[in-house]
Amino acid sequence: MYLNVTAIIQRLSKPIPFFGIKLWIAILTCIVLFVLICITTLCIIITRPRRHCKARKSLKPMGMRSIPEKQVIFSTSRTTKPSYQFRLIEIQAVTNDFADENVVACGDYAIVYHAIMFGNTRVAIKRLLSCRTKAKEFTGEVEVLLGLRHKNLVKLLGYCFEGNYRIIVEEYVNNGNLGQWLHDCISEVSPLTWSIRMNIVLGIAKGLAYLHEDTEPAAIIHQHLKPSSILLDKQWTPKISDFGIANFLDSDERSNHPITPPPGMSGYLAPEYLSTGILDEKSDVYNFGILIMEIVSGKPSIEYTSTENEEYLIDWMKSMVASQQYDQIVDPKLPERPSMKELKIFLLIALRCVDPDVNNRPKMGEVIHMLQPRDLLLSDVNVIPLFHHNFKSINKNECA
Template structure:
């Protein structure tokens, strides 16, 4: 059964609703064999505005697949058939071309299976555009909060795999690069999913690209209400530990199916962190699981991942674990969960065998008794 998610009047699917017409393609590619120029940055491609307009059918409204603080994202198809996501950056402060290219190079060189890959860019006039791989299964926000029916296709195992994938992508940004990259805007809408439900973190590096000192960016970050670490209000700066806090909120959101802040809920349940801490403190952890998960986890598996989330949102930023440590905790938990399920299954099989043997033995005994008679 194929699920289609509608969110903010946008349909997220792998189908492209707008491609360049033959005349448009011919007009900008000449003979049809001339592709985008290789950039001088040592990676990626430099695309002309005309190419990207043709790929997105003139940046038309029906090809919009996302809107956020950084800009508008369009679905597009290049002349070679490659599906792409084109992000038209807004409020870019009219950066100089050289400055923009230097910052984009940092993002462009990043390669990790859990990070959305940047293919190239466009710098033309006032336009600043980024071209990404197209991830064709929507984002996590859509699949958690969208209309997917009574039973979510995101099983417990899939959700745990998504959490681990996000952690690996963020660990690469924090610990695998020099200088490290702090995401600064971790939220469910920035976690894309492919057809195998693998997590792809998007929008990393864009805060620095557009200037972290910009009041526009500050306003946007405040707009991601519920994900921002408490110390942000004191320092005004988002750092690695702020990413960890946001990641903890995201784990809670994935487990519970609830928004970080939801004023439609009863008093005491508005703030996800406060509510979850209360539920755990009252030994009601099993009640926090998203009711749309058909097969809930074992109590031990749930408590282990909740512990990780709670450590991530520690009010003391210095007590929050690093992303590498989080991966170790999650992988150990995943291993224990698998072992636990295997043990349960083995016990079940052993019980069945013992029952069968007992019944066979009883049957044999009755048979012998009948023969003796």
């Protein structure tokens, strides 16, 4: 018993082997390394998505608005700029739910609102009236119009269709329309000088020629060309609006009344429309001829006399030309008088455009050449005999 206790005491009194300390150090080192690895891995996992998001954000163009869920981007051969389909809630937000204080114009086919979109860009929002065009037809027509780009056309920026709403978003042209400057200007002297009026006529001709001759797959007929559809910017550059809008009108109304004059077009309709009910390039040319007469004279297409009789501008103009009363033709508000040659050029073009025989009316591309000062068709030798031609007057009772 004594020996056994002594042996045990001796064993317990022996020092602990050195390898035990090494083991604990190794274990602690492994634990520390494991913790460091876990922390490093966690940091990598957390920071990697952030770098990815930053990379994605850096690809977003500066100033471009966030794209709504229902937005569709169209691309055509005519432009590389994106166009948008907007949700109704977006349109309601920027117009304050179509508030009256945002209305800038009311027409026969639409109500136009002013709004701010695309960050800080002024736009015109055109809410179409009496439009029951199906969504597929509407988007198909608008997609064609979205691809049109010309200096003398109002640029379309997008559209919206939801329920019975048919809305077009356009660039905002900030100087009113031609009708306002011709007929509603209270000043004794018009700011529309003869030079400005010549440039307006040429610009309208170029825009209309583009619609007729440079669009695919087919020509675009305006059908409602008149002064109120010609917008002007601060430099008096004309921009044709409402082109193609006739395609959005109620098809039932058009089919039930094929020869009813479109609203607001009295005094502009070509005579053949009353018998055929067809509006084509030649009827647009006729409208353009009436426009020239208004720009030169300052008179509206129909004027009501003191006895409330209707006097059509085309009949008045023909009688003035036939009697060579050129001084009576020019707008009295013009700050300067045009040269006789320039006046005759414009009158010749106008009378050719309103020729009762559609085959004698020029194409808009030809009109542009006629407006060039060196065009041989416009020498005084050719102009004067044409002024004495006995143009057939349109029966006013037919247009009533």
